[in-house]
Amino acid sequence: KTAKLDEYKDGVEVSAYATNAMQWANAEGLITGKTSVTLVPKGSATRAEVATILMRFCENIVK
Numbered sequence: 001k002t003a004k005l006d007e008y009k010d011g012v013e014v015s016a017y018a019t020n021a022m023q024w025a026n027a028e029g030l031i032t033g034k035t036s037v038t039l040v041p042k043g044s045a046t047r048a049e050v051a052t053i054l055m056r057f058c059e060n061i062v063k
Helices: 016-027 047-060
Strands: none
């Protein structure tokens, strides 16, 4: 299951090596973007954002 990142204004800025992983993480709802239209792939994640991603992973992927 993967999602297209072109719904985000900056989806094309995701590095080639990370595209498949970002498409999967977005499709699974782990990473939903900084806003509804931006991912900010060249930015940094805060501790709270990483904690949210890990929590979503544990709740929804690891069974």
